[in-house]
Amino acid sequence: MITPRAAAHVTALPAGELPAYVYDLTALDEHARAVRAALPAEVELHYAAKANPAPDILRALAPHVTGYEVSSGGELAHVREAVPGLPLAFGGPGKTEAELRLALELGVERLHVESEHELRLLAALADELPGTAPVDVLLRVNLPVGDGDLGGAALAMGGRPSPFGLDPRRAEACVPLLRGRRLRLRGIHAHLASGLDAPAQLAVAGRITAWAREFGDRHGLGPMEVNVGGGMAVDYARPHTRFDWAAYGRGLRELAGRHPGVTLRIEPGRAMTVHAGWYVTEVLDLKHSHGEAFAVLRGGTHHMRTPAAKGHDHPFTVLPTEEWDRPWPRPAALDEPVTLSGQLCTPKDTLAARVPVAELRVGDRVAFAMAGAYAWNISHHEFLMHPAPTFHFLR
Ligand SMILES: *Cc1c(COP(=O)(O)O)cnc(C)c1O
Secondary structure, eight states: OOOHHHHHHHSSOOOOGGGEEEEEEHHHHHHHHHHHHHSSSOOOEEGGGGGGGOOOHHHGGGOOOEEEEOHHHHHHHHHHHHHHTSOOEEEEEEOOHHHHHHHHTOOOOOEEEOOHHHHHHHHHHHSSSSSSEEEEEEEEBBBOOOOOTTTTTTTTOSSSSSSSSBBBHHHHHHHHHHHSEEEEEEEEOOOOOBBOHHHHHHHHHHHHHHHHHHHHHHHHHEHHHHHHHHBBBOOOOOTOOOOOOHHHHHHHHHHHSSSSEEEEEOOOHHHHHGGGGGHHHHHHEEEETTTTTEESSOTTTTTOOOOHTTTTTOOOEOOOOOOOOOOOOOOOEEEEEEEEESSSSTTHHHHHEEEEEEEEEEEEEEEEESSSSSGGSOOTTTTGOOOOOHHHHOO
């Protein structure tokens, strides 16, 4: 659950550097290479930067991705600077006029349009631009999906009423709005859910592509791009497992074969980086309360909100330390369930509840796995004003 390189680093880390986020960039490189190899060569791979936008992460992925998906003006400027020259697709609801202007100024390669209003705004801004190059647009569509398709999804963004993308009927109304403007409709984008396994992803990708083909044919659009989104499942209860990229790649090859002239693109975030990061800390206190053991850790959900946000027990490994120089007995839990909590004054600051451990003592280190995505960057850092963790990018 922790790579030897990360474990060695964590064990040697001075206590003053805890809590720490540790990223194994070599493991990330190997993983991204394997993902790329599992996909057909003609399928484009964008990394969704919001999963983890740390510059070292973005750069480690650069050799393996076609480009990056960004969801705000902030991400746009940040990713352009961290990995200059690689294509960006700018999506997300509620783009402001200033953000759209920035996208045009920076020459963003693809704009994912989420509504008719946004399309009109973009067309008006594009008219003001000097030069003649059109802006390449994909319409993000909230497509109906089969009832069963999103059954296992952790987070559904589409296939039901939502603020994301265009209602399919409104997508039709966008086509005339594009005519005669400095916008070029390149295809369709859909990101309908997060947390789908490979068969569910393929079922959704098949529906999106079929819908896009029919839409494109009806409007005479010619060769089309179809971005079928991200949301590849990872399993926090089974940290050794991975999304089945091989099966997914085989399915995409078959899908591409059924739709010649369509360029398929995917934009995973979580499944790319989640396995390459650990949040490491130490046990500050250990006590029993009304019959249950509680380990209070340095740090907490203000550094890694993931278990609170997703409502799960975050997977962890205990890294025992033997030093104990206090003249009183070392507080310990032995062969019993322990709740790992943080330093915040709220019962929501729980990282894992009632998880059996062989032994856990004050001063032992704990490494939470699967902290490479949606961890530090989704957390409420300022709450209670505890110090920030340190960051380590291992090569
Ligand atoms: C968040 C997001 C992604 C990435 O989702 P993951 O679950 O991290 O793979 C891709 N596309 C869009 C539009 C998103 O909002």
